[in-house]
Amino acid sequence: MQLATMPLDRVPVVSLDLETTGLRARSDRIIQIGAISGGDELARFDVLVNPGVAIPAASTRIHGIDDAMVADADALPLVLPRLRDHVAGNLILGFNIGFDLAVLEAEAERHGLDWGWSAALCLRQLASRLLGPEAMMILGDLEPLAAHFDVPVAARHTALGDAAITLSIFHRMLPSLAAQGIVTLGDAWREVAKLDDLRRANVTAGWIDVAAAHAAAQDHAPLARIDPYPYSHRIADLMLERPVILPPEATLGSAAAAMNDSATDCVFVGADASRIAGLVSERDIVRQVCQPVSDATRVRQLPLGSIMSSP
Known part of the structure; x- marks a missing residue:
């Protein structure tokens, strides 16, 4: 075997x-x-x-x-x-x-x-x-x-x-x-x-x-x-039909939970699909949590609008 x-x-x-x-x-x-x-x-x-x-x-x-x-x-x-x-x-x-x-x-x-x-x-x-x-x-x-x-x-x-x-x-x-x-x-x-x-x-x-x-x-x-x-993968296997979109006031903790639930590596930030302001990736989250353990709660409450990458 x-x-x-x-x-x-x-x-x-x-x-x-x-x-x-x-x-x-x-x-x-x-x-x-x-x-x-x-x-x-x-x-x-x-x-x-x-x-x-x-x-x-x-x-x-x-x-x-x-x-x-x-x-x-x-x-x-x-x-x-x-x-x-x-x-x-x-x-x-x-x-x-x-x-x-x-x-x-x-x-x-x-x-x-x-x-x-x-x-x-x-x-x-x-x-x-x-x-x-x-x-x-x-x-x-x-x-x-x-x-x-x-x-x-x-x-x-x-x-x-x-x-x-x-x-x-x-x-x-x-x-x-x-x-x-x-x-x-x-x-x-x-x-x-x-x-x-x-x-x-x-x-x-x-x-x-x-x-x-x-x-x-x-x-x-x-x-x-x-x-x-x-x-070794088709685009259809990798792309989400409906991307995950969160509002700018959503928190880093909620973004991490959304990525986990949807098995995706990033979330889009915006009011809706026609008004995307930026995105937050796993790497953005990791960059923010490289802080002392005492700051963990504060970091999880950061709004996505303050850490997102945008054009």
């Missing part, structure tokens, strides 16, 4: 996470790899990696790994083949997994190593489709999402710890996903493919667009950088 047709609770999953020297996918180095899979017996992969470069102090403050801890660790050429064997044939799950896969791809190219993966799924993208954009404004990080699904948080900011948290959240999400008709891996892939703004932001940051790459990307590396989404 192909992975895409398998129910999510039967898909062989390996949850993967990396700790790195920084957040630049193409140039920063791996210093720890953690992977964990479910089944009858948990299989763990937990390895420190000597990056061959100094670990910045700012990174050490986050994950606690310094140069002394990796001084005697194996270099990546000795580790990556073991990881490749560990994940072979499994769905690779991760929180913002597009970053981790981009780092692994860059490291493999840097060392001239063979690296490939068959299928991947981003937990954050899946949660965005399940919970909606308004909820993800608050639950957009791993810890809040874990709290939402009553998953204990342990060994945070270690590769294995974060991988274990991610896998537990995924298992807790399955009943809610099934209730929304997201039953198979193919269903999940179709849902996350709708997150155009989030996918575009990930690609801009240099991450791999796992929503577009449902099969092994290594044999088609040049094509993997081209988003096939526009070429």
Whole structure:
């Protein structure tokens, strides 16, 4: 049975996470790899990696790994083949997994190593489709999402710890996903493919667009950088017959709720279809909510007329 047709609770999953020297996918180095899979017996992969470069102090403050801890660790050429064997044939799950896969791809190219993966799924993208954009404004990080699904948080900011948290959240999400008709891996892939703004932001940051790459990307590396989404959908599949129109005095919170209910990425602002003054997109909402949590209530009450984009 192909992975895409398998129910999510039967898909062989390996949850993967990396700790790195920084957040630049193409140039920063791996210093720890953690992977964990479910089944009858948990299989763990937990390895420190000597990056061959100094670990910045700012990174050490986050994950606690310094140069002394990796001084005697194996270099990546000795580790990556073991990881490749560990994940072979499994769905690779991760929180913002597009970053981790981009780092692994860059490291493999840097060392001239063979690296490939068959299928991947981003937990954050899946949660965005399940919970909606308004909820993800608050639950957009791993810890809040874990709290939402009553998953204990342990060994945070270690590769294995974060991988274990991610896998537990995924298992807790399955009943809610099934209730929304997201039953198979193919269903999940179709849902996350709708997150155009989030996918575009990930690609801009240099991450791999796992929503577009449902099969092994290594044999088609040049094509993997081209988003096939526009070429695999008809305009009628993407357009709404009746666009969502809200008045200028409607609030940011109501716009987020309307986007979630209509599965759209933006709303038009105006009195009616003949008097459109502008639009508000998911990105506009994200830009406004990049505020302290204490400002969340105020931000949700912002009128759309004050934040809309207009000609």
